[in-house]
Amino acid sequence: MNLFVLSELNPACKHVGWSVAHSLESTLRSVCDPTFIYPFFNTCVRLFDHSKVPDSSGHLLWRWRHRLFKSWYKVGELPPLPPGVNVLIVVGMSPRFMLSVHALGSLLKQFDLCLGYILDGFNPQHFDFTLADKFDHLFVIGSELAEDVERLRGVSASFLPLATNVLEPELNLQHRSIDLLSYGRRNPEAHQRLYAHFNQPGSDRFYYHSTFSEPDVYNLEEHATLLKNLLNRAKVSLCFEASDKSRFMGYSPILYRWFEAWAAGCTVVGKKPTGRGVAELMQWENSAIELPDAPTEWIPFIEDVLADEATLQRNAERNYREALLQHDWRYRIREMLNRVGLETPEKLEDQIKQLRCTAYGMLASVQMSA
Structure with a gap:
């Protein structure tokens, strides 16, 4: 499997809310060796701010946007797709970023699977109508939210909880000042x-x-x-x-x-x-x-x-x-891949074993000292 990540966390992003995406990306790098693509906002469409335009295919501004600009986002040089199964994951904080798939042009159709993961809360009606046939599956941070996205937008969706990178920190018990x-x-x-x-x-x-x-x-x-x-x-x-x-x-x-x-x-x-x-x-x-x-x-x-x-x-x-x-991201990544029928990379399984060995080692120490 060759993994590509279309990410909102571009180098210019300095918003504290994107810490969750930073954590997810660092974990993806360690287990899947993905290719990251960082689109940037198309400044030509700032006059047509998506957050202020009604989500309706009949609205005049929507028709102008699709005819004139095609996408709210732009990307630089697009990467070539290697032989094998090519999977695209679009990771963003809001449904607006899911529109960045339009910036991939004809490359989008060459992926075997296109998945989305929205890392924050949102109005399900703000998931754009033009994306209904672009995503094979959408992951969101709430069970009820997933149901409403499916009902209102006709997109296959499911609940995937957030997590963090637990392998990085070491537990501090002595100096909690x-x-x-x-x-x-x-x-x-x-x-x-x-x-x-x-x-x-x-x-x-x-x-x-x-x-x-x-x-x-x-x-x-x-x-x-x-x-x-x-x-x-x-x-x-x-x-x-x-x-x-x-x-x-x-x-x-x-x-x-x-x-x-x-x-x-x-x-x-x-x-x-x-x-x-x-x-x-x-x-x-x-x-x-x-x-x-x-x-x-x-x-x-x-x-x-x-x-x-x-x-x-x-x-x-x-x-x-x-x-x-x-609650490590590695469990969520495995769940995401399994949900759409993909095998878990060996490196990912090895790191999950490492997580569990650390946890069970702690548990054994507690039982011995009891």
């Missing part, structure tokens, strides 16, 4: 209460939180490395379900921050996502600790969690071990 970590999207009221209590003179706790509102960073790879190090030094990571955010359209998927936290050995505190199939992904003790509903209880509750150092350490070991056993 950050008591609480909160970054990106958060619960505003919880943040204000925690900030007022922990980040004041005289507090012996350290509450680390992001303070910027703009999404771009100087260097995405450096940002991902820094965040991984912060998580690896944090006792508790705050994670809240996201159905109240507009881009999730009322869906409640499990998002990248949960997998990052588990892989780093953080105890997760917050509100669990409620999407169908999510509970099965976190069926172990203390995979997530629910914050009480009453805000007046939050501070004493967090203080109790932080005071129980033995449980924090058990949570760290268990969360890391479960991430090794089920």
Whole structure:
């Protein structure tokens, strides 16, 4: 199998939300030796911003766009396809990026399979009508979302959870100097209460939180490395379900921050996502600790969690071990390939064995010390 990845994560991308794509791509490089193709946005069509144009084949702007520009994206030199089975995976954060397949022109028809993977929440009606016959299968981050894409757009779709690259970090149990970590999207009221209590003179706790509102960073790879190090030094990571955010359209998927936290050995505190199939992904003790509903209880509750150092350490070991056993990207890549009838590359199976050996080695150590 020859794998080609049409990716939104081009070198100019500095948006923190693309950290999930950075993690996926680094894993794909290590197991499948893919050829990456990075399209860039066609500046000629900025006047016809896809996000502001109704998704209707009868709309005048849509007809102009298809006649004049053919694609919202452009690519440079197209790679030749070698002998054998050639598979294209289109990976993006939104359905708009799936339109980049039009930029491949006649090359698109030469692939044996064309798959898509959308890594964030979206309105299923924004999956463009011109893509219905371009994708053999579409993977999305929610079970209900997959059903709605199939129903509304006639595209074969299924739920493929996010994951992270668990082989990279080593579990840190000794020097967790950050008591609480909160970054990106958060619960505003919880943040204000925690900030007022922990980040004041005289507090012996350290509450680390992001303070910027703009999404771009100087260097995405450096940002991902820094965040991984912060998580690896944090006792508790705050994670809240996201159905109240507009881009999730009322869906409640499990998002990248949960997998990052588990892989780093953080105890997760917050509100669990409620999407169908999510509970099965976190069926172990203390995979997530629910914050009480009453805000007046939050501070004493967090203080109790932080005071129980033995449980924090058990949570760290268990969360890391479960991430090794089920939430590495390698499992998702294998599931994606198997879903469409493709064999798993030998290198991918070898690295999955490595993940499981590490996890079972940890489990044996725990049992011997018990």
